Amino acid sequence: MDFLSLFLMDFIKQLQSPTLGFLIGGMVIAALGSELVIPEAICTIIVFMLLTKIGLNGGIAIRNSNLTEMILPAAFAIVTGILVVFIARYTLAKLPKVKTVDAIATGGLFGAVSGSTMAAALTLLEEQKISYEAWSGALYPFMDIPALVTAIVIANIYINKKKYKEAAYSIEKQSFSEQRVAAGNYPDQKDYPSSRQEYLSQQKGAADNRVKIWPIIEESLRGPALSAMLLGLALGLFTQPESVYKSFYDPAFRGLLSILMLVMGMEAWSRIGELRKVAQWYVVYSVVAPFLHGLIAFGLGMIAHYATGFSMGGVVILAIIASSSSDISGPPTLRAGIPSANPSAYIGASTAVGTPVAIGLCIPFFIGLAQAIGG
Template sequence: MQNFLDPAILFFVFGLLAGLVKSNLEIPPPISRFLSLYLLMALGLKGGFALAGSGFNASVATSLACAVLLAILIPVMGYQVLRRFLSGFDAAAIAATYGSVSAVTFITTTQFLESHQIAYGGHMAAAMALMESPAIVIAVLLANRVRHSLSVQSNSLASNQQARIAGSQVSLGKLLHESVTDGAQMLLMGALVIGMLTGESGKAVMHVFSVDLFKGMLAFFLLDMGLLAARNISALKTSSIGLLIYAVVAPVLHAGIALLLSVLCGLNPGDACLLMLLAASASYIAVPAALRIAIPEANPSLYIGLSLGVTFPVNILVGIPLYSHIAQRVLAH
């Protein structure tokens, strides 16, 4: 209940309700973009300042390795399940969406942990960045396999399908480059490095920017996310019950895998909570933008609608306090 009394969460709920009643309240796209960049920059700085104090050690390396493993495992598992009742293209697209991460979910979780005085490592911001791209690569490879299968089944369309396969394979390197050099991704990593280099002196200078303003900016951004989530909820009316169940149940299972890895690797409760939320989250910005180019055969209303209309609100309202509680109960020493 305490999570619902957090101003940032309440602004998300308010935005969700305003969107559902079809209010004309909206945040202009340039302001929304600015807020997103601000949050990533502040998060990167805070993570860098924390890393400057702790350094890169075995614990940091273990957490990052767990993050990469999850980023590979989740989309592969998701595709195997989704392929049973969806086309190969839609299955690959949704698996990639749920195999990647939501930066806003991560940022909101860090704020929750800080407000409850639960320690976590600054390196988890790097873990989030590492988890963004693998799912895109896996989805492209899976889509190429589906196209190849279709070309074998239909000889009359073989030449056309082979051309599409070649085009997609050529674009894989481009997609990787765009993913790594994406402006938001680079800003996060750049701020992380700057925070590490400047350490305590940088932390003192940037305190107002990266700490004092953070909560208000997050609340404003979550208001916009509530409005956006409401619009995507209405787009899910034609989705099957099975997909809606997947959007709720699959993230819980992914979080369970992250918890198991955390226990096996001895992560602290704060890092484990963040890893669980990263595993449970789904991308609704970076991956969908890449999928529109890489897998045009997939239905965007499915992978965007499910991630933003179902999984994101569930994680923000229920997942964050739930996974935090579980991580503390299981991993508290």
């Protein structure tokens, strides 16, 4: 059976699955003006339980497997997360009416990982009886943290360089003495720079302040999504949680995921209005980027497949987390790290378009691609 037939079959199955069905249902009732509201506290609990379950499963699997098997896939996850940010920096940022800082933040959000999209992919793989390494879900932080750190560092470097160039340009337009009086930055005579070059050196010194990376990593690790997953991972590694996993977390997983998909569908519809406030290139990017990022990760995953025996199901998971865009921990991290970026641009692009594309199109696309290649 050719790739197109497999893709169409998987896409139809996905349309009939509860995962996408609830997502579309949420968008429909929001479009019809429904006043249905699911409290934020319930959503927080659901996210915690879903990601804890994935972490527990990964921790148990890592404890019972050879850690060396993870090295290459984890390295490829890191590379993909960083690469996604640079792609946005040198593609989206070059498009008309797109601000560079907003583009970098968007790249950071698309390089980071959506726990809900990963959960949806794991569910569909299980429904179709496609095997994958249970520790594949643990690749999440290896892609998520590097993407967010890279975005914040690149954005701050860009902002600082821009400030320095603006200072230099301002001095070119007026004499140094006029600039000094107008700015009023030197209340004491002893603080006056003695020359234009010294003034520019001071500006450059301020612009070259290094962005501290560790606080960004700490911010990411403290986020609710990564915290829940890493907690589950640690418990799976260092304790024996099999009984509570089998009796509670595993049976409740699909039901909780369906509720989260409903909420995400409603949220996606509400965010569509935000995209009207920014350049429409964000819509184009949000449709194309999940496939591009996923194909890059899929290609790297195939290298791991042939080199180490990484399963095709694992390759699909790597591609799907690359296709996803963070919807939980990423936005607050970027708000704090790049405060000058417009949230309507990067959050709107992710939630309104990126997530539905990743769940509804990319998951069946990469499953079909894996089945076509793997026979």
